[in-house]
Amino acid sequence: MTYLDFEKPLADIEGKAEELRALGKRDDGVDVEKEAAALDKKAGALLKELYEDLDPWRKTQVARHPGRPHCSDYIAQLFTEYTPLAGDRAFGDDYAVMGGLVRLNDQPCIVIGQEKGNDTKSRLHHNFGMARPEGYRKAIRLMELANRFELPVITLVDTSGAYPGKGAEERGQSEAIARCTQKCLEIGVPLVSVIIGEGGSGGAVAFATANRIIMLEHSIYSVISPEGCASILWKDAEKMREAAQALRLTAQDLKKLGVIDSIVPEPLGGAQRDPRAAIEAAGNEILKMLKDLGQKSAKELVSDRRQKFIDMGKTSLA
Incomplete structure (x- = not known):
């Protein structure tokens, strides 16, 4: 432990x-x-x-805990008949992004998620969950497939952000993120996103522009990491505690702001203390959301999703 x-x-x-x-x-x-x-x-x-009563910085630490269940753990426990699909049909495969065809309670779906890895070798292999352009283009390809065959999409978000390397920028990182976000808004199938750990910056938004957004109790979701925010605002990364407080990155704050729709309680001590229970609870919430969204037409789903993000700008904390 x-x-x-x-x-x-x-x-x-x-x-x-x-x-x-x-x-x-x-x-x-x-x-x-x-x-x-x-x-x-x-x-x-x-x-x-x-x-x-964890403060935002401690919640950030829990969200980053190496023992928390990762995308691969959710896929293994929640879904059956997982058929992974690889590559973006343009450059190559990105191991930071997992995805493919699955069944959830015998319902065919597409799952897409960011995988951080759980030891040194797997973390390097998955690039610590930081996707490159080909990862976002892979996600776009899978969402287009889901739309064509009318399959619900479930995204599992766990990333500190998109990969900031030179090669990624040369291959169009910002354009890939923007198009992935755009694709989320276009597809006429239910789209449910789960923030399972760390939801960082545009790398998370590109997967979480969904009809319904679920967060685990001790996960975080923010426009920038607390350390990055502190470096910009105070020129001192050590002020990350103050930044975490100001960013309103906890599930509880984001629920009040209307950014997310549901909070999944975690076992006492965080998801890392009982991964199976945490995954099961998240799965139950996904099923609940999909059942609700399944009553809507393709046009209604697109309208619902777009309106959700328009309304965010109208919401403020009491």
């Missing part, structure tokens, strides 16, 4: 409980269960206290 900075007191308590149990296994004559159980109770109370 990887512990975040603010979880260090919890790490000490849980570590001591594990040490006691390990001692008990080595020496049958030592009864440690009572002491270990007391530590477990203390750890549970502290965990509840820590997660009762």
Whole structure:
């Protein structure tokens, strides 16, 4: 288990409980269960206290936790008959973007998501979830396929932002993001987006210009990272806590602002503590949204989606 900075007191308590149990296994004559159980109770109370009212910066840390379930985990648990589709038919494949044909409760769908990877090798392979132009063009191709065959689209967003490298800019990064966003607005099929971890900048918006946007309780969604915002506004990346507060990037703030439609509760301690439960809860919410959107015609779906984003500019916090 990887512990975040603010979880260090919890790490000490849980570590001591594990040490006691390990001692008990080595020496049958030592009864440690009572002491270990007391530590477990203390750890549970502290965990509840820590997660009762997380500030925006701590939520950012939780959203970035390496143990959170990733796109590949959601695809493996929620969907059946996953048939991956690769390439943008122009340059190549982008391993930061996964996508293909699936079934959700036996309903054919298209799933598209950003995959960060879960260890050094896979993170490098998936470019830490930062898509290049070919990734967005792959997403466009899959959305066009979904539109042609009248298949709902589900997008799983988890990226710090689009890849900022020289090669990506040379191949038309901004144009690819803009066209992907445009394609989201055009397709006449239900489009549901889930922010499963970090929804950063245009790299996230290009996948989340949807009829319904769902966020996990401790995920974040913002126009820029707190560190990037702090560097621009205060010329000091260390002011990321103040930036996180100002950005209104939490699911709770964005629900009040009307940017998102639903918040999926996470297990106590974050999705990383019980990935299966977190994924199941997200899946139930996706099914609920798709059922609602399934009653609308193609014209109504496009109109609903466009109006949703027009209305965002009219909303303000009380």
